[in-house]
Amino acid sequence: MNRMDTFTENQRKIYKIAKDYLQKNPHFTINELILVCKKNSNLPKNEISKILEKFIRKKIFVPGSRLTSETVLKNKTRLQIYNYLSVNPGLNFNQILNLFKIGPFAGHWHLEMLKKFGFIKERKFAIYKVFFHKDIPADKELIIFLLRNPNVFNIYLCLIKNPCTPNDLSKILDLHYSTIQYHLKKMQHNKLIIANDDKTYSINSGFQDFLTQHYDWTVPRELNKKIEEYIEPKRPVPSPQEEIVKVLREGDYLGGPVHYKVVVQNYTKLTISKIDIMITATSQYTWDHKVKSIDYLVPGETRGVDFILTPLTCGKSQIYATVAYTDGFGHPQTLLVPPKEIQIKCPLVAPKKVLKDQIDDWKQDLLKGSSSIQFKALSPKQIFEIAYNQIKTLNLSEVLLDEENFLCIFSGLIKDTSQKILLEAKVPPNTLTLDVWTNNLKHSTGLLANIRNQIDLAFQGYLG
Known part of the structure; x- marks a missing residue:
């Protein structure tokens, strides 16, 4: 696409005036150019100034040259140099002269014009001036x-x-x-x-x-x-799974979600790359990212990825992962991480009334777990009614009910340990937020999974 196709009408007008002027006056000052454009157009001086500054900033015009970004590549040799550097970056000055059979003066002139108009860039390594296409990443230039x-x-x-x-x-x-x-x-x-x-x-x-x-x-x-x-060719020998992949902290409870971590350890003698870790679990869980990736691991390097799973129900099921990667010989490899069984227990609870002025003390003393559910089809009032009615079926004491602000709080004890438990439900727009405070995050995870399941079933019944 022609660059002028993207210009506004006023930019196109100023471009034509400036281009004609620069053919005769390459050594211009910005003030001179503004006056010429003002004289030959009916545009305000401020607008002309902004347009010209943009042209110079984008190297459409370059002070000291009668060329423009449109005409700089019309020279056959210059175009050949540019095209070659686009595919073969990293040539030094002498290599370019020898390749295109041109003298130092011509080579310097062509390269300077390509640099001035932002088509290429120059770097100095040791005694060499080296040239790259403008889009080559700076951290790859030296290699x-x-x-x-x-x-x-x-x-x-x-x-x-x-x-x-x-x-x-x-x-x-x-x-x-x-x-x-x-x-x-x-x-x-x-x-x-x-x-x-x-x-x-x-x-x-x-x-x-x-x-x-x-x-x-x-x-x-x-x-x-x-x-x-x-050299006697060395064939790749697949490494035993335990030498490549190890799973750590498979079942950490975060008080609501479950934290599943896969650590990839490269004990081969070569770099492995394009490492994809895919997690598989039952419908007991939901999670946002099924696959996570690592670009590469050099020999001896270790890196981990984390998956956060939200339990939907209580119960026992397995979570496992598959690791796919490219070995140092360019061959694809796949490894299976052994399944890990995780149990989400729904704790039995008993009512225990807490005074309203004690709520903050309980929250400070206990560990907090959270979960949230989005409901796009219901109003905040409908969401709150469904949640409140389901929480009431639990064997907990109601501490606070604020129907105007869609907030309720219940308290109780874990039956087998007599530890405190506090449950709060609130409804920001279209979202139900559930917070549980307990002494043990496993209890929070189980209770939240149980409540979510009941609310989901009630929601489906409400719509059905």
């Missing part, structure tokens, strides 16, 4: 530049095929051992590769998806022949 070195690139190709020792690489690439060590040190420092316990090196597969957009990993026939000659 792209490193791989433009033929020796680094060939080392990386070898490691894609198979983990290698420095001695292996020296023989395969016919490079001095110290040269190999020099490049390996730089590559490891910038996390392109990983040092393994058996003194081999392997690629960090976490970068592969990005780098594949800009590099062809086809191994030349001669190099492939040398790799096969010096």
Whole structure:
């Protein structure tokens, strides 16, 4: 789409006036340009100023150049340089000169114009001026530049095929051992590769998806022949499940929801990537995220993901997870986390009247659990009536009923422990909020699951 297609009528008018003026006067000042545009249009000075400032900020016009962002790529060589850097970023100045067979003056001029108009960016690494397309992420620039070195690139190709020792690489690439060590040190420092316990090196597969957009990993026939000659290919051996995945804190009770945590531990010698953890549970629970992901884990790294499940009923059921990932050789793997049985107990309660002025003391002394249910089809009054009538069926004492503000509070004791329990229900618009205070969050979880189930059944009966 032509950039002018997005301009307003006034922007289009100022663009044409300024473009004609700049053909003859590239070394303009903003004040001069404003006066010229004011003279040739009937627009207010403030509006002209804002339009021109926007053009300069977006590099549609650049002071000191008669070119515009539309015309800068009409030069054939400049367009070729831009297109090449879009696909092959990270070239230094001399590489560009040699590639396009142009002299230093012409190369400098074309690159400066592309920079001025925001098509490319320049970075300096050591003694090299290096050029990238404007959209390359800053944190990936150095690894792209490193791989433009033929020796680094060939080392990386070898490691894609198979983990290698420095001695292996020296023989395969016919490079001095110290040269190999020099490049390996730089590559490891910038996390392109990983040092393994058996003194081999392997690629960090976490970068592969990005780098594949800009590099062809086809191994030349001669190099492939040398790799096969010096290195016996190592086939991936699936690691035992317990070496990769361990589940911790499977059934923590948060007082309402259940906290299920999966910890992935990478004990292989290579980076694993594209790790997806999928949780499976019965209809006893609801949860927001069925799948959670980890980008990659380097050898020895551990990371966990958390799932929060809301019990809908009391009872006993199993929760388990499946872990899918790509191993260091690029092969998909799947592991099953053993099921964990979790029981939601509905505590038996007995009435215990608490005075209104004691409510805050109980809340401070006890642990709070919460749950909420959304009702889009009912008014706050209808929601409150359903909740209140169901809570009344529990063997608890009514402490407070505020029908105007849709609030009720009940108190009691857990029968088998004689511990205090306080239950509060309130209705913000379209949502029922249930809060339970007890000494034990397992009791909160069970009681909330029981109440939710009764309210859900009553709600279905109300609509039916």
